[in-house]
Amino acid sequence: MxxxxxxxxxxxxxxxxxxxxxxxxxRAKLGEQLFFDPVLSGDxxxxxxxxxxxxxxxxxxxxxxxxxxxxLTKRNTPSITNQRGxxxxxxxxxxxxxxxxxxxxxxxxxxxxxxxxxxVKRLNADSTYVRAFRKLFNSVPTEKNLLxxxxxxxxxxxxxxxxxxxxxxxxxQAISPAAARGRLLFIGKANCSNCHSGxxxxxxxxxNIGLYNGTxxxxxxxxxxxxxxxxxxxxxxxxxxxxxxxxxxxxxGMFKTLREVIQxxxxxxxxxxxxxxxxxxxxxxLNLTATEIDELEAFLxxxxxxxxxNQ
Numbered sequence: 001m002x003x004x005x006x007x008x009x010x011x012x013x014x015x016x017x018x019x020x021x022x023x024x025x026x027r028a029k030l031g032e033q034l035f036f037d038p039v040l041s042g043d044x045x046x047x048x049x050x051x052x053x054x055x056x057x058x059x060x061x062x063x064x065x066x067x068x069x070x071x072l073t074k075r076n077t078p079s080i081t082n083q084r085g086x087x088x089x090x091x092x093x094x095x096x097x098x099x100x101x102x103x104x105x106x107x108x109x110x111x112x113x114x115x116x117x118x119x120v121k122r123l124n125a126d127s128t129y130v131r132a133f134r135k136l137f138n139s140v141p142t143e144k145n146l147l148x149x150x151x152x153x154x155x156x157x158x159x160x161x162x163x164x165x166x167x168x169x170x171x172x173q174a175i176s177p178a179a180a181r182g183r184l185l186f187i188g189k190a191n192c193s194n195c196h197s198g199x200x201x202x203x204x205x206x207x208n209i210g211l212y213n214g215t216x217x218x219x220x221x222x223x224x225x226x227x228x229x230x231x232x233x234x235x236x237x238x239x240x241x242x243x244x245x246x247x248x249x250x251x252x253g254m255f256k257t258l259r260e261v262i263q264x265x266x267x268x269x270x271x272x273x274x275x276x277x278x279x280x281x282x283x284x285x286l287n288l289t290a291t292e293i294d295e296l297e298a299f300l301x302x303x304x305x306x307x308x309x310n311q
Contacts, residue, residue: 030132031153034146039122040106042113043068048105048150051077057242057308058157063253071110075219076253079246081157081305082200082239091235091251093206094225098151103143116143159241159305160199167302175302182299185292190265192296194281201240201303208233210268210275210282211250217272219252232277244301245308258297266293 023029034040035048051065051073052058060077067073075091083089089101105111106119123129123141130140137145164183166174175183187193197203206222212233222234235251249255255264264271267285268278288296 025132025135027136027149027152028156029153030136031149031151032156033132034150035153039126040112040114040119041068042118046112048102048112051105051111052080055308056245057081057159057305059246061247063248065111067108067111068113073108073111075251076248078238079242080154081159082241084155084158086202087204088236092222092225093236098154099144099147102147102150102154116146119143120146159307161306162241162303164299164302176298178295179298179302182292182295182297183302185288185296186299189292190262190286190288190296191281192265195237196240202237205237206231206234207237208235208275208277208279209265210272210278211235211252211254212276213272213274214276215274217252217275221251230277233275240300241303242305242308244304258300259293262288262293262296 035052038044038047038050040047045068046066049058051060053060057079058081059079063076064072064074065077078091083098083101086098087096089095089098090104095101095104103116106114107116120141120143123133123146133139133141133145133149136149139145163174163179167180167183185192186196195203195205195207208221208231210233211217212220220232222231222236223229243249244258247256247258249258249261255261265282265286266288268275268282269285
């Protein structure tokens with residue numbers, strides 16, 4: 001508890017400096033202060049950043065994050081970089097906007113555990129926050145402008161300055177020859193681009209990759225939102241930018257390394273042989289060699305933005 005108390009003091013100090021600095025206060029800057037402030041958790045011990053760790057591309061390093069009172073989350077905490085323009089959020093796609101996404105961890109009993117109306121009351125009891133909200137929204141803190149500020153900050157977490165970006169912009173030396181071969185595997189033999197396509201390497205679809213069997217793997221994913229049996233075991237296809245630093249992987253964090261992920265896709269039946277409604281595209285082994293797995297992993301590592309390298 002002591003470390004979080006100290007953290008809260010530091011956040012407040014930083015917040016005060018930011019609010020009184022010469023740098024203009026923006027909604028995103030206010031959202032950043034809120035993101036790191038434990039005031040939004042029921043017992044004031046954790047913040048959004050406790051699970052979305054900046055040094056790990058705003059993901060967590062545990063399979064399941066710890067909420068207030070040591071409770072564990074149901075699913076692995078994904079990265080929140082490159083979320084601008086996404087049509088849905090969370091592994092099951094239950095939120096259609098960043099504002100709604102920002103609300104859910106605050107009110108979830110096993111995460112931050114604070115009713116949104118109580119969060120608003122806390123902010124209204126803080127004169128520094130009241131001044132900031134009045135300046136930016138011409139209003140005292142409300143649920144709407146609280147979520148607007150948090151979402152504004154999340155929209156700033158775009159990353160497009162990686163070795164891969166320099167490579168596709170014409171610098172042939174930006175990635176290694178092995179990584180360049182891995183890129184060809186990614187769009188060819190390994191068939192990764194069938195789901196991980198576009199600028200952020202996600203088609204924004206939901207897929208069942210075979211990690212639901214109803215016995216040892218019981219998270220039904222998208223089905224829990226839609227109640228559509230055709231979506232049993234479906235989960236949102238995540239983007240792959242910065243993927244090398246967001247381990248562990250999958251909605252349940254069952255794979256500790258990128259290599260384990262690639263090995264799963266290479267031959268799913270060797271790891272989970274009884275997945276229900278698994279996508280038909282995964283029914284045939286890829287037959288990647290050990291060298292090809294190395295090359296594919298090397299390519300995925302080139303997607304790490306410079307801001308996260310050597311931290």
